Amino acid sequence: MTGTPKSAQAMVLAAGLGKRMRPITDNMPKPLVPVAGKPMLDHVLDKLAASGFDQAVVNCHYLGQMIVDHVATRAAPMVITSPEADLLETGGGVKKALPMLDRDAILIANADVFWTEGRDALFDRMISAFDPDHMDALLAIHPVADGYGYDGAGDFFWQVDGRLKRRGEAASAPYFFTGVQVLSPRLFENTPDGAFSLNVIYDKALACGRCYGLVHDGGYFHIGTPEAVSESEPVIAKALEIERSKQATSGGK
Incomplete structure (x- = not known):
């Protein structure tokens, strides 16, 4: 590629420590743990390429050089790495x-998440649905009842106008956050220097009624431990088979 690269339209968060995935992550960053035949990071990057993204930023920290080396030869999307000498958490990393x-x-996605597509690709849906006149944040959410391996209490209520409301003091909420989102950069104005969570950003958008949700209509797999990798593989294989069948029927769309 010649000339100065244009600004990337997407970022993949790959700087986490992956402690729950030990001992696999003793010698490998979690985003490079293989699931369904390739590293989780590549699943996300391949989905970005399929949705037309030609450039993406990938941050890294723990065993970061392995990630830098892994993405060095990618052309679709071309990857710009953002190494972090000190862990900056999700907000600080962005x-x-x-x-x-x-x-x-x-468009921002966690590197260590895995999903299958619904009727349309999730990234395509997110970009189409984001309305900067009314939104500062659009979060992809998924029903708690349908999340494979998810055992949490949920994160959000999805209101009739599409806005999100945190679970707060409620015992449970029907939707959890998938790790895929579209954010306005202006949300980062007056945020802390150094490490901070993207929850700071969400709270800003929620406070002014500009944080919306989009419900993912495909499969979602929570893969947080070595046991979850092996247990989910046959389920993922079946889900991918169904996904490929749907794509073939619809002409690849």
């Missing part, structure tokens, strides 16, 4: 990468 990212809206 803020550090802002100079490399689009000024209007950024």
Whole structure:
């Protein structure tokens, strides 16, 4: 590629420590743990490529050079790495990468999540649904009842107008956050320097009624431990078979 690369439209968060995935992550960062035949990070990057993203930022910290080396030869999307000498958490990691990212809206996905597509690709749906006139944040959410391996109490209530409300003091909420989102960079104004969580960003958007949700209509797999990897493999294989069948029937769309 010649000339100065344009700003990336997407970012993949790959700097976590992966402690729950030990001992696999003793010698490998969690985003490179293989699931369904390839590293989780590659599943996300391949989905970005399929949705037309030609460039993405990937941050890294724990065993970060392995991630830098792994993505070095990718062309679709071309990857710009954002190494973190000190772990900056999700919010700090995105803020550090802002100079490399689009000024209007950024699609962000965790590197260690796995999902199968619904009727349309999740990234396509997110980009189409994001309305900067009314939204500062659009979070992809999934029904708690249908999340394979998810055993939490849920994160959000999805209101009739599409806005999100946190679970708060409620015993449970019907939807959990998938780790896929579109954010306005202006949310990072007046945020802390150094490490902080993206929850700071969500709270800003929620407070002004500009945090919306989009319900993912495909499969979602929570893979947090070595046991979950092996237990989920046959279920994922079946889900991918169904996904490929649907794509073939619809002409690849």
